Amino acid sequence: MGAEEASGRLEAALTSTEAYLAEGQRISHTGTWAVNLTSGRVYWSEEVFRICGLDPATTKPSQDMAFQLIHPDDRAFVQEAFATALRERSDYSVEHRAIVAGHTKYLHALGRPVLNELGELVEYVGTVVDLTERKLAEIKLREANEKVEMILNSINDQFVALSKDWRYTYLNRRAAEQAKLLGKDPAALIGKVLWDEFPNPPNEKAIRQVMEQRVSVTDELYYAPFGQWVENHMYPTPDGGMVTFQTDVTDRKRAEENSRQNERRLRLLVESIPHQVWSYRADRTVEFVNQRWLDYAGVTCEEAQRTSGHDRLHPDDRDRVDTIWRAASSQGDPWEVEMRLLGRDGRYRRFLSRGAPLRSESGEITQWFGTNTDIEDRKQAEGALRETEVELAHAARLMTIGVLMATLAHELNQPLAATVANSSAALRWLEQDVPRADEAMSAMRRILKDATRMADVIVSVRNLLKKSATDHARINISRIIQDVLLSLELEISKHKITVRQLCSNDQPQPLGSKLELQQVMLNLIVNAIEAMAASEWSRELTITCEPREFQARAGILVAVKDSGAGLSTQTHSRLFDSFFTTKPSGLGMGLSISRSIVHAHGGVLWAEPNVGHGATFQFILPV
Missing domain, CATH: 3.30.565.10 (Histidine kinase-like ATPase, C-terminal domain)
Known part of the structure; x- marks a missing residue:
C-alpha cells in the first residue's frame, strides 16, 4: 500500500471520527472550546455555535463575544471565576445563564489549563454543556413541588408521607406542629422509622393494611393525647409507600352528638305534648307519627306508614278537607282545619289539624309537618256553655x-x-x-x-x-x-x-x-x-x-x-x-x-x- 493510499485512509478515518464527535456533541448538547492565551485566538466547535445561536460561517468567536453572551446578572461572577482560574492555573467550572436570540439558556462551562514544556500557561481548553432543557424541567418540577407543598401546608389536615420501609419522607405544616406537641423535632423525623418513633399507634392495624394490601383505608378514632376525634384517610403510593390525611373531626363529632341529643329531646317532646304529631310526604302518605297518633288510631307505625292522612277522615269532611289541602299545596301556605277523625273504638272525634310545608332548595314542597289537637271535649263544653249563655240571656x-x-x-x-x-x-x-x-x-x-x-x-x-x-x-x-x-x-x-x-x-x-x-x-x-x-x-x-x-x-x-x-x-x-x-x-x-x-x-x-x-x-x- 502506497503512502498516498495510507494518507487517504487516515484522512477518511479522521473525517469519520470528527463526524462522530460532532454528532455526539449535538446529541449531548456539549460543545468544545479553546482559547490561546498567547495569540488570543478562540476556537468553538460547531455545537458551541449552535448553542450560542451563531453561524460559524459568518462569526469569528472571541473572548469578549463569549462574555457578552452571558446574562448580565451572571457576567461578573463568571469573569471573576475565569480570572481566578487563570491566576491559579486551575480548572475552571461554572454554571451561568446566557442570552441567545432573546431567550435565556442555562450553560455549564468547564475549562482545563494547558502548559508548555516550560510550565507556562499557554491555553485553556474545555467544554460548554447546554443545560437548558434539564434546568427548565427542574424549574417546572420545583415550581410544581412548591405548589404541592403550598397546598399541603394550606390545608387543615395533618399530611404525612412514609416510604415503603416505613420511614418518614414528608410532614406538612400541620403535621409538623402536631409532632412538636408530641415532643418530636419535625426535621429530625425525616428518615426515621415510624415504629421506632411511635411504637404503638392506635390504628396500627389499619396502617399495616394500607401498606401490605395496597388498599385505601379510612378510620375514625379518639386521639387521647390531644383530646380529639380524628379521621384518617390513608392511601398507598406508587413508590410502595403511603400517605395519610388526618382531619380533626371533634367539632363534627360534637355536632353529631348534639344532633342526637336534640333528636332525643325532640322525640321526648313530640311524645309528651298532648297532640298527635305527624309528617306527611308531598303525596299525603304518612312518613312519621308519634305514639299518641298511633294509640288513637289503634295501629302500628308500619301500618300507619302504609296509609294516607285521608283514610281516617269522616266521610262528610273529606271533600272540605281535600279542598283545603289542595289549595295549601298549590300555594305552599300553612293550613288549619277542623275535622273528625276515626279512633280505634270506631268513633269519630273532632280535631283541629294544622300543617306547614317543608321545601327543597328548588322551592318544591317535599314534606308536610303538623299536629292534630283533640277538641272534642272543648267543643262539647262550648256547646254546653252556649246553651247556658242562652239560658242566662233569657233570664236576663x-x-x-x-x-x-x-x-x-x-x-x-x-x-x-x-x-x-x-x-x-x-x-x-x-x-x-x-x-x-x-x-x-x-x-x-x-x-x-x-x-x-x-x-x-x-x-x-x-x-x-x-x-x-x-x-x-x-x-x-x-x-x-x-x-x-x-x-x-x-x-x-x-x-x-x-x-x-x-x-x-x-x-x-x-x-x-x-x-x-x-x-x-x-x-x-x-x-x-x-x-x-x-x-x-x-x-x-x-x-x-x-x-x-x-x-x-x-x-x-x-x-x-x-x-x-x-x-x-x-x-x-x-x-x-x-x-x-x-x-x-x-x-x-x-x-x-x-x-x-x-x-x-x-x-x-x-x-x-x-x-x-x-x-x-x-x-x-x-x-
Missing part, C-alpha cells in the same frame, strides 16, 4: 219584664182607649136615623191603626222575651235601636231622659243574630237609664253608629253614652265579670252576656268613663 231578659210590662201597659193603654172611643163613635154614627157610613168608616180606620200599633208593641216585647236565638242574617242596627227605645219609652219618659239617636238606616250591616244584638242593646240602654235615674244633672242618652275599620276590614261602631254617675276604678276593672253587679237586685250577668254575644259575632265590647259625668259603652262588629 226576664229580669227586665217589670220594665217591659210597665211599657206594655203604657203603650197599650192609649191605643185601647182610642179603640174603645172609636168603636163607640162608629156605633153612634151607624145608629143614627140616617147612618153616617163615612164617619163610621173613618172611626174603623182609626181602630185598625191603633190595633196595628198594639200588635207591633206586643211583637217587640215578645221578641225580647224569646229564649232561643234566630238564624244569622244582615242586621239593621238602627232598626234594632229604634225597637229597643220604643219598648223602653215609658222608662225613658218616667226619668225625664233626653234621647239622641244618631243612627241612620244606611249604616253598614253586620252579619248576626237579631235577637242577640237586641239583647245587647237592651242591656246597654237599660243600664244607661238606671245609671241616670238618680242623677241630679241633665240626663242625656246619646246613641251613635258609624263606620269604622276593624281588624283590617270594614266594621260598624255603636256607642251608648249616658250622663250618670260614671265608673270608679274598681268598678271599671270588674265591669264585665260574671255575677259582678252594683245593683241590689241585679244578677251581674247582663254585661258579661253582652260581651260574650259581641265576641261570638267577631267583635269587641268595652267601656270608658266620660270626661265630666257618665260613661260610654261601645262595641264594634265586622261587616
Whole structure:
C-alpha cells in the first residue's frame, strides 16, 4: 500500500471520527472550546455555535463575544471565576445563564489549563454543556413541588408521607406542629422509622393494611393525647409507600352528638305534648307519627306508614278537607282545619289539624309537618256553655219584664182607649136615623191603626222575651235601636231622659243574630237609664253608629253614652265579670252576656268613663 493510499485512509478515518464527535456533541448538547492565551485566538466547535445561536460561517468567536453572551446578572461572577482560574492555573467550572436570540439558556462551562514544556500557561481548553432543557424541567418540577407543598401546608389536615420501609419522607405544616406537641423535632423525623418513633399507634392495624394490601383505608378514632376525634384517610403510593390525611373531626363529632341529643329531646317532646304529631310526604302518605297518633288510631307505625292522612277522615269532611289541602299545596301556605277523625273504638272525634310545608332548595314542597289537637271535649263544653249563655240571656231578659210590662201597659193603654172611643163613635154614627157610613168608616180606620200599633208593641216585647236565638242574617242596627227605645219609652219618659239617636238606616250591616244584638242593646240602654235615674244633672242618652275599620276590614261602631254617675276604678276593672253587679237586685250577668254575644259575632265590647259625668259603652262588629 502506497503512502498516498495510507494518507487517504487516515484522512477518511479522521473525517469519520470528527463526524462522530460532532454528532455526539449535538446529541449531548456539549460543545468544545479553546482559547490561546498567547495569540488570543478562540476556537468553538460547531455545537458551541449552535448553542450560542451563531453561524460559524459568518462569526469569528472571541473572548469578549463569549462574555457578552452571558446574562448580565451572571457576567461578573463568571469573569471573576475565569480570572481566578487563570491566576491559579486551575480548572475552571461554572454554571451561568446566557442570552441567545432573546431567550435565556442555562450553560455549564468547564475549562482545563494547558502548559508548555516550560510550565507556562499557554491555553485553556474545555467544554460548554447546554443545560437548558434539564434546568427548565427542574424549574417546572420545583415550581410544581412548591405548589404541592403550598397546598399541603394550606390545608387543615395533618399530611404525612412514609416510604415503603416505613420511614418518614414528608410532614406538612400541620403535621409538623402536631409532632412538636408530641415532643418530636419535625426535621429530625425525616428518615426515621415510624415504629421506632411511635411504637404503638392506635390504628396500627389499619396502617399495616394500607401498606401490605395496597388498599385505601379510612378510620375514625379518639386521639387521647390531644383530646380529639380524628379521621384518617390513608392511601398507598406508587413508590410502595403511603400517605395519610388526618382531619380533626371533634367539632363534627360534637355536632353529631348534639344532633342526637336534640333528636332525643325532640322525640321526648313530640311524645309528651298532648297532640298527635305527624309528617306527611308531598303525596299525603304518612312518613312519621308519634305514639299518641298511633294509640288513637289503634295501629302500628308500619301500618300507619302504609296509609294516607285521608283514610281516617269522616266521610262528610273529606271533600272540605281535600279542598283545603289542595289549595295549601298549590300555594305552599300553612293550613288549619277542623275535622273528625276515626279512633280505634270506631268513633269519630273532632280535631283541629294544622300543617306547614317543608321545601327543597328548588322551592318544591317535599314534606308536610303538623299536629292534630283533640277538641272534642272543648267543643262539647262550648256547646254546653252556649246553651247556658242562652239560658242566662233569657233570664236576663226576664229580669227586665217589670220594665217591659210597665211599657206594655203604657203603650197599650192609649191605643185601647182610642179603640174603645172609636168603636163607640162608629156605633153612634151607624145608629143614627140616617147612618153616617163615612164617619163610621173613618172611626174603623182609626181602630185598625191603633190595633196595628198594639200588635207591633206586643211583637217587640215578645221578641225580647224569646229564649232561643234566630238564624244569622244582615242586621239593621238602627232598626234594632229604634225597637229597643220604643219598648223602653215609658222608662225613658218616667226619668225625664233626653234621647239622641244618631243612627241612620244606611249604616253598614253586620252579619248576626237579631235577637242577640237586641239583647245587647237592651242591656246597654237599660243600664244607661238606671245609671241616670238618680242623677241630679241633665240626663242625656246619646246613641251613635258609624263606620269604622276593624281588624283590617270594614266594621260598624255603636256607642251608648249616658250622663250618670260614671265608673270608679274598681268598678271599671270588674265591669264585665260574671255575677259582678252594683245593683241590689241585679244578677251581674247582663254585661258579661253582652260581651260574650259581641265576641261570638267577631267583635269587641268595652267601656270608658266620660270626661265630666257618665260613661260610654261601645262595641264594634265586622261587616
